[in-house]
Amino acid sequence: MAFTFRSPAGTQALVTLLSICYAVDEARADDIFFSDMPMVLTASRLSQSPLDAPAAITTIDREMIEASGFTEIHDLLRLVPGFLVADWPDGSPTVANHGLGDAYDRRIKVMIDGRTVNSPLWGNTNWHDLPLRVDDVDHIEVVRGPNGAAYGANAFQGVINIITRAPATEEGLTLISRFGDFGFTDNGFRINGASGQALDWRLSASRRAATTFKSHRDEDGDPKSEEAIRRTVVNFQASAQLGARDELRVHLGASDGADRRGYPPETADFSPIRTDRNRHHYLQLSWTRSFDAESDLNLQYYHQAYQVRSAWTSRAGFPVDIDVDTHRDEVELQFTRRLSPEWQVLAGAGARHDATRSPSYFNRSDTLEATYWQAFGSVTWQPLVPLRVNLGGTFEHHDYSGKLFSPRLAINYALGVDSALRLSTGLAYRAPSLMESESMQSVRYRGQIVRLFYHAGLPVDPEQVRYTELGYVAQFRELGLGIDTRIFRERYTNYIDDQVCRHNRAPRCAFAPPAGYDRSATYFLNSGAFTMRGFEFSVDWRKPGFGRAVLAQAFIDIEENGRILDQQIMTSAPASMTSLLLIKDLPQRWRLSLGYYHNHPFHWLNDGGEVSSRDRYDLKLAKRFGTLDAENEFALTVQSLTGGYGEFDENQFRAQPQVFASLKLSW
Template sequence: MDLKPSRVQFSILLPSILTLSLSHFAHADDLFISDLALPEVLTATHLYQPPAAVPGSISTIDQELIAASGARNITDLLRLVPGMLVVPDSANLGTVNYHGSSPGQARRLQVLIDGRSVYRAGFAQVDWSDLPVAIEDIQRIEVFRGPNTVSYGANALLGVINIITESPKDTHGTLLKSTLGENGIRDWYARQAWHSDRSDMRLSLSGLADDGFDTRTDGTHFRDGRRLSRFNLRANHQLNEKSSIDWQLAFKEGTNQVNNNYHSIFANKIQPKPSEQDPNSDGQAKDYAASLRWTTAVNSQHSLSLQANAQQWQRLREWRGCEAQISFSAELNELWDISSPAQRAALSRGKFFNNATARQLDLQRWLANALSPQFIEHSCGLINENSRESRADLELQDTYSISERLRLISGLSYRYDQARSKTFLNGRQRKDIVRGFSQFEWYTTEHWLLQGGGMLEHDSSNGDSFSPRLAVNYLFTPAHGLRAVYSEAVRSPDMFENSADWRYRVHDLRPTIGQNSTGDFFISAQSSGKLQQEKIRAYELGYNGHFAQQRISFDLKVFEEKISRMISHTPRLESFNLNNNDHIKFYGSELEANWQASSKDRLRFSYAYIQDRASNTLDQQVTPPHSGSFAWLRNWENNWNSSLMYFAAQQLNSNDLQLMTLRVAKQFDLADKRLTVAGHLQKTLNNQPIGRTNNKDNSHDTAYATVQLEF
């Protein structure tokens, strides 16, 4: 698949696609039918809307695609979305980014599970491997591709990923599933549903395990396996004809393998024994979540909903390491504190520096004297990177149809976030967020739709912000529409960025240093506490069409996005200097198409052309100029079905991605039971690293089999 058309060719191609499509179908019957039974999406505005009426671009990964993909990870599904970048960040743990910027942390996407944000405000992370939801429970994934702070508050800077699980009332009976394969794959899933006159409930238990990447690109062993288990209980109760309650409990726990890659600054001066330090530093994760949503219909034009959520994320990682005893000395701690960034860079390499003050010279002479013997004393102790985050939020939403042509949605919300870490924050940080939002949908005529609104947000650590959006849609019919969108959005610095007090306090030192079994490692970092919110201004022109007779739907957009006051960084203890000095500009086009070619064949295609201009080298060369996906789903005779999917990206961190997945399945109907047996093959086609250059993605060169029983 050639993903390298010239920019001139591309600028001609997009208008041609649109012109040919409209001219070809201009006289098709469905173009002038106004009562089509169209699919609807929710994520753009909190209102159910046909795709042609949405104020932006939205992708839907439906249940058929999810099942046909055979994917074990949610991140693999998101490769189907144009412009979405899925790369390993650390070992086999994937990150998801839209359009680009540094992939180390996906700081600029809002991610929801049934309306509950799983974006960790303490450390600007979404732990995709640790989400307390199984793929088998997902009904669909809606991805709003563009800024949407107006609907979801700060951090929906580049887009929103909304994971919607299957309603308990649509789940029936028992389902058991097991997956075994190469690379240590050992997954399982069990689900049970219960129903009564007014209540429905679904319980699911699941587990996932694999060995991660086998090797790095240099051939060395990569210890990065994972093991996790999940619990999810969701229920719906119909209180009366107008009101209902939906609640959910979720839990996840697991372990991610991590090599202990720490190297002593004074490694040439100490000789620790292998038994004194841990070879590994595995991380443990425990997540808890609970949500309650009450909805009521005041009348046929007016409804209210109230949602409350509570969550906790716990990350534990502790290991024993060794360092020279002078690393914990008061003298070296003082020298670090009074040194400039350039001087600190030298100290972090165990080097001396010139142009020093009298006190710095005295301390360097002390250090030189301490390092004069061939070998010096060392101690080994417990180091940790533990953190705990918690959140509670409450949102009231009011939906009112003022007339047949005008709908209004408004709301108020309050959220409390807290993060605790002795290592990263020197204790506890918290913030309170209060939001008020309102959006309108106004059909000024049969064909013209005007939409707009804004979000006013007060963040106790970042102040006030206002994010507006204005969109105009011209609807040829409810199934075909042109759109023009202008939007603004913000991202708040996370607690670590704005309030870091990063220092490693080592416990249980052996041997002790004097009488002390605890010591502070001399390298430390502190935030200025003066960071501002990042801000984006985005422009979009697009077309969305659904041709019923031809069973084709597609979405096309051209865009320009400018992020200012950008915080670009890869957190490093020895060079921690965050600021709002960077900026980036994205422009390009995206195309997504779905064709039900026959009753047995479905084809899906996505393509993105993206150019960027970034002021910081960290944000350069991480956005592929050309990327895309292709999927073919086929139902054969005698309950056989298959899927073939292909993903490609050009120059993603200087490497090209070509990935293929194949699934073949056979269904057996056994009286009142249904048995499905499937085989899966994943293969990288060009044998290049993906994302960071030390990752060789041979974890995708694997095969596995699944057995599923429903009754």
């Protein structure tokens, strides 16, 4: 494999990190794969050390979450190598991995405790509407590459698994209050049942509000859109041990809120300032029977629903609405068994039903339904003490893409007790979303279509990526140092893009217009092939009594392999991007943390635009008080110390610095 980078720093970093790879201690043959490194679940569906995982995985732990000062879950992904995050006032925040990002982050699978939360409509994640808060999260596991072998279609560029705090891990009452400029407030509580009871439970609730974007004028003097959000979130979790081998868990929650967004009165034709109402609720049930430490049976069911109500009157006097109702039900069974010291197997199957209704998006009043089923499995073979071979895959059928098979082969070789090399290769898909398959987004007036936006007039095939990666993971205990590196090559084909065509003049549409309409439409098509190469690493250094430093770095290059209609794909990833979180313990239980986030210039696709080279600095100063085991804390946080900056499209949207204080009290 040949790798090229647009930044010479990439070559230097590669040489440095590869030399570290070979500076490892001699292996201890009787304990080669065992250490006290944090266990991870998301890479393969098996609980395992990162040394054994068949894919690169980053864990954002509770200490990092608190030290970052972030109050929104999507912002935490800025700490992951290669991940891009942006907010914008006309829709949900968006997240991308190594480029290809646009307004709808539909190429990354997002889960909460194993429950998929991507929307059936676009396949994206409505980050502001997730029915949980940062304070509910224990840690986040992020697979930094395709993982279709474990989770099927749409685990295309990565998987994010948000894992909440287990009720059994805490008790008592915690109150949290944050307040700052731009009308920012965030107040909540968390109450837990007493320990040692038959039923462990936790109830949490919060209410937050903020002006996320203020209208400003661009270089031509044109006003831009604004946004203010308000959310109320309630969550309940309970777990019960039903005998020595069985555990039952129940999660349920809801989110209710409103977004005030749009353009100032003098500018808007179709989107004046309006209020979008949204509601989200879910129920998740799971049962686990444990046979031994490495063998269990798990059955999970969940139901979730999402509703949006948005309507206004255009300048031309006709009504516009974008009401959406979605429902999802999914059931999944998974079995894991250790057959012998050399062999371990995992097998499972699941089925999902999605239902979506939106007269505006589909130009029809009935409900669109889709079914999905999959069978997945993996076999892990350890023929030698230092060698593990994992072969796995997912076979599935989706209404929008037919039958797909996503395989993966991964080989892990232990260089020592706390270090290992990983070589993996495989194939993953992204199935077309409901919008890309069925949409006819229209505005009607007096029974006639007066405006047509997205129209899925042509069939599209699933996107495909073939990938190969070489990784190295190590923990140097005597130095308090952890290292995770990855070199990768990903070849994409059948990329789904959108283009504008016209029914009455060139470029003419290749499909028939709806009755009574002969103007333009935006349609979807498969638009070519390209190759992404990159190198990324993270360094996690800790010293008790001093603090911690977590560095994440990525270098990315995209090359065209065929005719691509949107040449901005080539610049959709920064050549270099960096995040650094410094945590310094100070006397008298004070703690100072500094976050630094940098990217080279790049381009968000579709609704996004150019973002220039940027350096962002965040600062948090916190004081712990009370007993040593209490979470009592007062803190002051400043986000973007150097001022406002362009976000998603620097000519359109400008994020503002944020200053807020927080107080946390626990009993």
